[in-house]
Amino acid sequence: MANSRKILVTSALPYANGPIHLGHLVEYIQTDIWVKFQKLRGNDCIYLCADDTHGTAIMMSAQRTGCSEEEWIEGISEKHQRDFSQFGIEFDNYGGTNSPENYELCKQFWQAFRDAGLIREEAVTQLFDDEKGIFLADRFVRGKCPKCGADDQYGDSCDQCGATYSAREIINPVSTLSETTPSVKTADHLFIQIEQLHDFLDEWTQSGDHLQTEIANYLKGHFLNEPLRDWDVSRPQPYFGFEIPDAPGHYWFVWFDAPIGYMASTKQYCDRTGDDFDSWWKDPDTEIHHFIGKDITYFHTLFWPAMLKVAGFNLPEKIHIHGFLTVDGRKMSKRDGTFVKAETFLKHLNPAALRYYYASKLNNRVEDLDLNLKEFTTKVNTDLVGKFVNLASRTAKFIQQSGLSSEYPDDGGLFQQGVDAGEAIAAAYEACDFNRAIRLIMELADRANPYVESNAPWTLRKDPERQQELQDICTVALNLFRQIVIYLQPVLPEIADKTGALLGDPITRWEQAATPLVGTPVAKFEHMMKRIEEKDVDAMIEESKAENAAAEAAASETQYNDSAQPLIDEPLADEITFDEFAKVDLRVARVIKAEHVEEANKLLKLTLSLGGEETRQVFAGIKKAYNPEDLEGRLVVMVANLAPRKMRFGVSEGMITAAGPGGEEVFMLGIDEGAQPGQRVH
RNA sequence: GGGCCUGUAGCUCAGUUGGUUAGAGCAGGGGACUCAUAAUCCCUUUGUCGGCGGUUCGAGUCCGUCCAGGCCUACCA
Numbered sequence: 001m002a003n004s005r006k007i008l009v010t011s012a013l014p015y016a017n018g019p020i021h022l023g024h025l026v027e028y029i030q031t032d033i034w035v036k037f038q039k040l041r042g043n044d045c046i047y048l049c050a051d052d053t054h055g056t057a058i059m060m061s062a063q064r065t066g067c068s069e070e071e072w073i074e075g076i077s078e079k080h081q082r083d084f085s086q087f088g089i090e091f092d093n094y095g096g097t098n099s100p101e102n103y104e105l106c107k108q109f110w111q112a113f114r115d116a117g118l119i120r121e122e123a124v125t126q127l128f129d130d131e132k133g134i135f136l137a138d139r140f141v142r143g144k145c146p147k148c149g150a151d152d153q154y155g156d157s158c159d160q161c162g163a164t165y166s167a168r169e170i171i172n173p174v175s176t177l178s179e180t181t182p183s184v185k186t187a188d189h190l191f192i193q194i195e196q197l198h199d200f201l202d203e204w205t206q207s208g209d210h211l212q213t214e215i216a217n218y219l220k221g222h223f224l225n226e227p228l229r230d231w232d233v234s235r236p237q238p239y240f241g242f243e244i245p246d247a248p249g250h251y252w253f254v255w256f257d258a259p260i261g262y263m264a265s266t267k268q269y270c271d272r273t274g275d276d277f278d279s280w281w282k283d284p285d286t287e288i289h290h291f292i293g294k295d296i297t298y299f300h301t302l303f304w305p306a307m308l309k310v311a312g313f314n315l316p317e318k319i320h321i322h323g324f325l326t327v328d329g330r331k332m333s334k335r336d337g338t339f340v341k342a343e344t345f346l347k348h349l350n351p352a353a354l355r356y357y358y359a360s361k362l363n364n365r366v367e368d369l370d371l372n373l374k375e376f377t378t379k380v381n382t383d384l385v386g387k388f389v390n391l392a393s394r395t396a397k398f399i400q401q402s403g404l405s406s407e408y409p410d411d412g413g414l415f416q417q418g419v420d421a422g423e424a425i426a427a428a429y430e431a432c433d434f435n436r437a438i439r440l441i442m443e444l445a446d447r448a449n450p451y452v453e454s455n456a457p458w459t460l461r462k463d464p465e466r467q468q469e470l471q472d473i474c475t476v477a478l479n480l481f482r483q484i485v486i487y488l489q490p491v492l493p494e495i496a497d498k499t500g501a502l503l504g505d506p507i508t509r510w511e512q513a514a515t516p517l518v519g520t521p522v523a524k525f526e527h528m529m530k531r532i533e534e535k536d537v538d539a540m541i542e543e544s545k546a547e548n549a550a551a552e553a554a555a556s557e558t559q560y561n562d563s564a565q566p567l568i569d570e571p572l573a574d575e576i577t578f579d580e581f582a583k584v585d586l587r588v589a590r591v592i593k594a595e596h597v598e599e600a601n602k603l604l605k606l607t608l609s610l611g612g613e614e615t616r617q618v619f620a621g622i623k624k625a626y627n628p629e630d631l632e633g634r635l636v637v638m639v640a641n642l643a644p645r646k647m648r649f650g651v652s653e654g655m656i657t658a659a660g661p662g663g664e665e666v667f668m669l670g671i672d673e674g675a676q677p678g679q680r681v682h
Numbered sequence: 683g684g685g686c687c688u689g690u691a692g693c694u695c696a697g698u699u700g701g702u703u704a705g706a707g708c709a710g711g712g713g714a715c716u717c718a719u720a721a722u723c724c725c726u727u728u729g730u731c732g733g734c735g736g737u738u739c740g741a742g743u744c745c746g747u748c749c750a751g752g753c754c755u756a757c758c759a
Contacts, residue, residue: 229757254759298756378709383707446707449722531721
């Protein structure tokens with residue numbers, strides 16, 4: 001087409017850390033419908049996606065399952081692609097951010113930032129999990145809220161009082177990865193000084209219709225009204241990602257390389273098809289459209305445009321942001337079985353039903369979409385099966401012998417009304433106002449059924465004199481049906497294919513809806529879509545519940561499958577009386593000094609404070625398990641009334657309590673925050 | 683605390699730049715038909731358009747305010 005648009009479309013990259021579920025599918029179905037619409041309209045449109053494969057979470061998952069990160073992400077990618085394909089979602093290329101193409105592009109972006117002088121280095125102090133050997137992102141830390149004192153809150157904010165804070169402020173932090181107390185460590189990070197692009201971002205976000213208005217307002221009120229903070233784009237090792245070429249030991253933060261993955265996927269597409277990469281990312285006439293969820297808004301509306309700007313690539317024409325999925329009005333819940341995986345849905349229901357339902361609910365605002373299961377069933381059954389497919393189902397077999405009439409009969413203007421509605425429907429699709437498009441299309445179906453009703457082909461077929469009339473009526477009905485099918489092709493591609501086969505004319509272009517089809521044979525009609533049974537929906541929910549129960553059981557097994565070995569190694573001691581227990585004076589003590597002892601290979605020399613001036617010198621056999629510098633300041637529990645014992649290196653005036661077989665496996669007793677040195681343990 | 687969004691029949695929602703008796707689908711009630719996946723067609727009930735105040739000849743539509751619900755409040759994917 002001479003005036004066809006060149007449109008590059010992406011969906012957010014699914015994180016390669018779990019299966020696709022119905023929530024993800026809102027976005028991929030929305031995007032796929034939009035892309036199919038553009039293609040049907042004759043535009044040069046490609047749809048790109050990839051797995052987002054970097055970051056700490058993926059590193060941990062691979063570790064847990066005992067495979068390499070590469071093996072892990074490959075397995076996930078296969079599953080993702082299989083799920084998408086089952087739902088009729090067709091990518092022109094599906095890549096992964098761990099690809100060589102992505103690495104090359106990242107280097108290019110990085111160099112552009114270096115050249116622009118926008119990168120600076122600064123030390124960042126973070127909590128560090130000594131056992132796992134990694135820095136802890138906020139969500140991997142839990143502890144007591146520093147504001148209200150609520151227990152078991154995440155590292156960045158408190159559910160109870162709503163306070164936000166840094167993980168370093170949290171009281172009694174615990175790493176959720178190892179359940180150990182993290183230490184505090186400092187590492188250098190690289191920052192992009194995004195504030196220098198403030199004027200550009202002001203202009204880009206607030207004009208040109210690149211964003212929905214509520215998003216533009218949000219950015220204006222939350223970020224652009226004050227200087228933009230520098231963006232921390234590096235992570236120290238260990239990290240699964242790309243090592244920064246000119247900063248060994250530093251890795252690009254996953255959110256630096258993830259959006260570049262859109263481009264890497266384009267690169268793969270171009271390499272495969274011989275297309276020109278620059279025509280997509282450097283030609284200003286090309287439109288780039290990103291579809292994302294509201295959770296990743298600022299990465300795509302601030303950082304990403306800034307990156308593209310600095311590196312000299314096309315800026316997005318539009319960023320389409322959608323809300324989340326709720327089921328029956330509530331957040332998806334694993335416990336309620338409403339956290340339904342794509343795979344589970346497919347075992348029970350037709351993916352076309354979900355595509356239609358989502359389409360009928362989607363608009364171009366950032367609103368949450370509710371999957372009401374009852375409504376889902378009635379809507380699909382009434383609209384799709386009852387009204388729409390029924391049109392073909394009730395008329396096709398009457399003209400299986402004769403085919404469509406050779407001339408399009410008078411239909412009282414029905415077909416033309418459908419043609420007239422075409423542009424409004426197209427405009428609704430274009431604006432991502434799919435629910436409007438569906439409403440307009442269903443109005444057409446609402447007119448077509450009464451037409452069939454009032455002309456009663458089932459009466460005509462009994463009268464040999466009126467066979468021409470019968471053929472004409474069915475020709476009209478099937479053309480009205482086909483017109484609707486064309487309009488619905490972006491949503492229901494499979495039905496479009498079947499209709500193409502039924503009427504001997506494949507559906508490939510939107511304009512086909514403007515011209516009635518005549519004179520073709522009509523194939524044997526076969527059901528295009530089954531009704532949804534309530535029991536299938538119930539079965540899907542039940543299966544999701546069962547999956548969750550099984551997963552929970554497995555998790556609790558791995559968490560609590562404690563070995564019986566310790567008791568076997570050291571059986572329980574004989575019973576004692578309380579008085580006998582009370583003879584042992586256990587005290588809270590603070591390690592005020594910890595030092596190596598020359599020539600000792602097991603011992604550390606500790607100076608313990610019991611508060612005030614009271615101190616004890618203790619030799620403890622924990623050298624292999626603890627570094628002295630990590631001990632200083634810690635609270636321990638000591639046996640304070642143990643008879644002093646002369647040892648080779650001095651007198652030990654007590655004993656600190658610890659468990660474990662010894663050597664490297666010694667675990668000292670800690671005590672919760674708040675305890676004071678000198679307090680007795682009862 | 684601040685910001686954004688939403689509030690129209692039992693349910694899901696339309697209502698264009700303010701203009702005559704506020705609409706659709708589903709659900710409910712009554713009837714018809716039998717070609718079709720118990721599908722379809724016709725008729726039909728229901729609304730202080732969240733409350734209050736204002737601008738206007740005229741407001742569901744604009745302004746203010748209050749109430750209710752949702753979301754966001756950056757280094758977290």
